[in-house]
Amino acid sequence: MTTPLVLLDLDGTLMDSAPGITASAAHAYRTLGLPVPDAATLRSFVGPPITDSFPTHGVPRERVGEALVAYRAAFTAGGMFNNSVFDGVPAALRELRAAGCVLAVATSKPEVFARPICERFGLSALVDDVFGAPLDEATSTKADVIAKALAALGRQSPAAPEDGPVLMVGDREHDVHGAAEHGIGCLGVSWGYAAPGELERAGVVGTVDDVADLAAQVLARLR
Structure with missing residues (x-):
């Protein structure tokens, strides 16, 4: 068989996984000095590659790398286990x-x-x-x-x-x-x-x- x-x-x-991912994403927006999306939008970050979500929700494409660095800093500092x-x-x-x-x-x-x-x-x-x-x-x-x-x-x-x-x-x-x-x-x-x-x-x-x-x-x- x-x-x-x-x-x-x-x-x-x-x-x-939403608590850690959304908090890390919000940290990235604050680090870049960009408006933090609302809670419902941040929840939509859970699932797709984060590099797709940032440009979809207001991060200029030329700053996605910067956003990713900020996101990963928060994520690896504890967000990944939240x-x-x-x-x-x-x-x-x-x-x-x-x-x-x-x-x-x-x-x-x-x-x-x-x-x-x-x-x-x-x-x-x-x-x-x-x-x-x-x-x-x-x-x-x-x-x-x-x-x-x-x-x-x-x-x-x-x-x-x-x-x-x-x-x-x-x-x-x-x-x-x-x-x-x-x-x-x-x-x-x-x-x-x-x-x-x-x-x-x-x-x-x-x-x-x-x-x-x-x-x-x-x-x-x-x-």
Whole structure:
């Protein structure tokens, strides 16, 4: 029997990462002397590469590098650990592993941050591997991260049925589009940071509203 593979987004899917990310982003705006976006806009920074979010929300492109330095200063000083695992996520991951799934984190967060975060919060012990972007996020997309994960795990792209079913789980449109580039469906989760209707417009195969239902919903779509 082929082995199912589940690719899991980190921020907004497994973890509530907003406190550290939004505080670090606000610090960057203050450092540059720019108006700090409102809370709802700052929440939208969770998920996409930070180098995409800054120019989208008022940072001149020629100052994005400066903003990134300021953001990383706050993030590495403690913001990266100012988050928490969503209630019920560890149990869902254990259920999926017990069902025979290979689990891998696939995040747009730089891997040098994603790995220690997963280790600190006990997620590394519940998944088979953690994949992230390079430190220069501007050179990577979610599709690139997924490609890296598939190659490391010996899977083909587009996903080949003979290798076993593959499913992405995420909370933003970037997860859906990145997975689609590899012929992989994405199951959305509603407890993350997507704007209303964002996941549906992007083309999710379904949406989970309660973490308690996550494992069952994933397994139903892998059959």
